[in-house]
Amino acid sequence: MPSRGRRLPDSAVPTWLGADSGWSSAAGRGEGVCAVAADGSALVLLEGVNKSFGDHHVLHDIDLAVQPGEVVVVIGPSGSGKSTLCRCINRLETIESGTIAIDGVPLPAEGKELARLRADVGMVFQSFNLFAHKSVLDNITLGPLKARGTSRAEAERRARELLDRVGLADKADAMPAQLSGGQQQRVAIARALAMDPKVLLFDEPTSALDPEMINEVLEVMTGLARDGMTMVVVTHEMGFARSAAQRVVFMADGRIVEVASPADFFTRPQSDRAKDFLSKILSH
Numbered sequence: 001m002p003s004r005g006r007r008l009p010d011s012a013v014p015t016w017l018g019a020d021s022g023w024s025s026a027a028g029r030g031e032g033v034c035a036v037a038a039d040g041s042a043l044v045l046l047e048g049v050n051k052s053f054g055d056h057h058v059l060h061d062i063d064l065a066v067q068p069g070e071v072v073v074v075i076g077p078s079g080s081g082k083s084t085l086c087r088c089i090n091r092l093e094t095i096e097s098g099t100i101a102i103d104g105v106p107l108p109a110e111g112k113e114l115a116r117l118r119a120d121v122g123m124v125f126q127s128f129n130l131f132a133h134k135s136v137l138d139n140i141t142l143g144p145l146k147a148r149g150t151s152r153a154e155a156e157r158r159a160r161e162l163l164d165r166v167g168l169a170d171k172a173d174a175m176p177a178q179l180s181g182g183q184q185q186r187v188a189i190a191r192a193l194a195m196d197p198k199v200l201l202f203d204e205p206t207s208a209l210d211p212e213m214i215n216e217v218l219e220v221m222t223g224l225a226r227d228g229m230t231m232v233v234v235t236h237e238m239g240f241a242r243s244a245a246q247r248v249v250f251m252a253d254g255r256i257v258e259v260a261s262p263a264d265f266f267t268r269p270q271s272d273r274a275k276d277f278l279s280k281i282l283s284h
Ligand SMILES: Nc1ncnc2c1ncn2[C@@H]1O[C@H](COP(=O)(O)OP(=O)(O)OP(=O)(O)O)[C@@H](O)[C@H]1O
Pocket: 053, 056, 058, 076, 077, 078, 079, 080, 081, 082, 083, 084, 085
């Protein structure tokens, strides 16, 4: 049994998840929305997180709990803090106040323990970020070899298994430049999975792709969601949100403004900011 996050007061549990969702509730929608699991078993737990760049306050009092196996889609206007939120969860950015805990363990500021905890959080970026001078196989085995101390034979066995899972079994020896954008992004997903993360963060994973390659990446992500991977996904792909996400978190101006099921969010947004945002993206 994996260890579980610490229990939070029941009063912190949201109302909009419904009685049959495994969650119970006591809070409402609106600013300072707190989304916390009923049994306190959050895999990712943010409480009162604030982040500034200089005097620019970018994240305001963010409270968010992501349950094991849950898929949360984060959506919102440009500059609302979505990438910063992901980068804080992965500790690529430090925070000024509040806590971020992964599987019940607060992220330390630095040191070996941080490196270990960070390895529990995989991240897939818009721009793939593969090592151009390394083969696909080497890109995937690098993390397990260096950070996990896995043997080369085991790392390669697992890498080939993951390549098969993302539909690229025949590309192990290719160099990234020989692959399409969609294929590179699927390698990036395999690379993240190779670390056996507890949670995967995706920051607009399909935004840099030609339209015909978006689906192949979304299909891999949908498969991961179906298999129970805990995922936080920044995306404007509403089809994915509807089919794979349990919740949509809508951010604006560095705040979580609204949290709802995809069906509710896309058909009955509550806040003016969300209505305005949706009217703009739906009109395209
Ligand atoms: N390294 C940085 N230094 C200074 N300001 C930053 C930095 N990174 C982000 N910001 C600022 O923080 C705010 C939030 O940025 P962030 O990239 O998180 O937004 P976003 O919601 O991901 O936007 P987009 O949809 O365009 O990707 C923006 O005003 C941005 O200019």
